[in-house]
Amino acid sequence: MEEYLLGEKPTLTRVQVAEQAGMNQTVAEELWRLLGFPQQTDEAVAFTEADVQALRETDALMRLGILSPDSQAALVRTWGRSFARLAEWETTLLANVATAGPDPDPEARLTELAAEVLPRVESLQTYVWRRHLAASTSRMFAVQSVGATKVQLAVCFVDIVGYTSQSKSLDEAELVSWLENFESETTGLVVDHGGRIIKTIGDEVLFVADDIEVAAEIALKMVEKGADEDDFFPAVRAGVAYGEVVNRLGDVYGPTVNIASRLTSVARPGSVLVDAGAYEQLSGRTSDADGDERESDPGSSAFRFRRMRRTSVKGYSRLQSWVLRRG
Template structure:
């Protein structure tokens, strides 16, 4: 055991050379920030020409730890970041209404990404005989490539999102008609109790990987993964229906690792903001998922009418067209939170 009273020795397998680790972290920090910290927050705000209270608000929204006025924790990069932020505010890009939400979204997204990337690099580093040296080498060789790749991915998604928004009506309106679908793992809580931590992570990662592949390949877009649930949207209702049915079919196959799932799908006007979706259509899709039986896909009136080409008031005993891709079974109206008489249909392949 090493510590103040037990110095680390070569024979101690659990020894941690703290000075070496500190040196390694200092090198990595300097590489990531461009230089070693040499400025206080007061000096950063003064050099950027931004009021200190504005700078503090931005740092807080980004999720950075609070610093005292005399703490030397900043670099010239922080000055440039404040200047750029102030420029965006003057240009009207970061207005009073959008500033907090947008900056907070940046902070949360990059914090999660950084945590995952750091864990990955650390796992690779500890496999070698000299983790500190290996971590320093990885920071110098891997991170510049990761940074360029992140910029490329961001630009590609930005181009795609711009095309989607402007293609609607040329106005850039945030509300569009889309299909929204939630897919939820059946029996997640009970299954998770039987798995070791590593097995649980592997199981969830397999679900996320396969769900993402299906959504993207069939023309949908992942909005977010929420633990044991995936939320996606599609411009075409048929694409969303196909994705949901593929997932439930895979979940019903005992030979497939894909877990058993259930799905709820709704179609209508959806508001998109900061990468998320909002509105009654989203709420209805979530409520349908909560009442769907294992292995089934429930759709709302809007999705039913688009997929079937019928009115929701048509005779439910009328046979579906022989050449229709899907069949529907109207269920009883269901009371759910926020909707006392929600009308669902069970969606199946013909």
């Protein structure tokens, strides 16, 4: 199985790989570590020609300036984490199929399945990656065309209410099914309404949208699904913020992201909290430090708001928020 997946039987040590690739061994070992693989000894025969070629291509990207010293570690670490999670999930799927039947040799069956399935999976992964590259490139040029240095986005965190207590009452299979349903439903809602999933973190999902009304609608729909006792979707709460966001390696950073996270942590079950930026965009009203408001542009009548008392949270001593409801 290992020989099939790696393309050949391992015949090289890490010293030989670095020498054949013409790369400093310390740099090669650091890249290997960032990918999330265990360190090997100098004598361990654990590598193939594919590892040599990977180092050569990495070196070429560094020479072209694509992988700068600042971005190299972060990008390689992101690759390692993403593919490690994907590999664990795909291996589990194959193993479940291989061991489900009466086959007396499940290891042989697993190898047969891999030979038949993995080339198709690899092709689909490349397709999905290229599609996301195309979408990301379009967004990047759209931003640059108006001369912006940072992107204005609506950012939303959605958190499962009572996750800890609920997870204790479920066995492993039930918990996995419950979380997979949560991820599937949230992804469907976000994508169908024009938002983008950034990441799921166990019992929490982070998504963004170019339009604040889209983010508000998605958050409200999730809360409504969670309140429906006939729906398998769990009860949730959400925090929405609007403002400048830094995009980096597919993730989002900045005060707007932090505020959305803090709002989620203080939101009551079944509620959506929005920050001042989201409130101003949705209501057409601005609020100053004293709480006085004035109307600027007419906001959407699709929503109504209830001003909350200022809250002290990590990083923000007097965070102002509003409960978002349908108009």
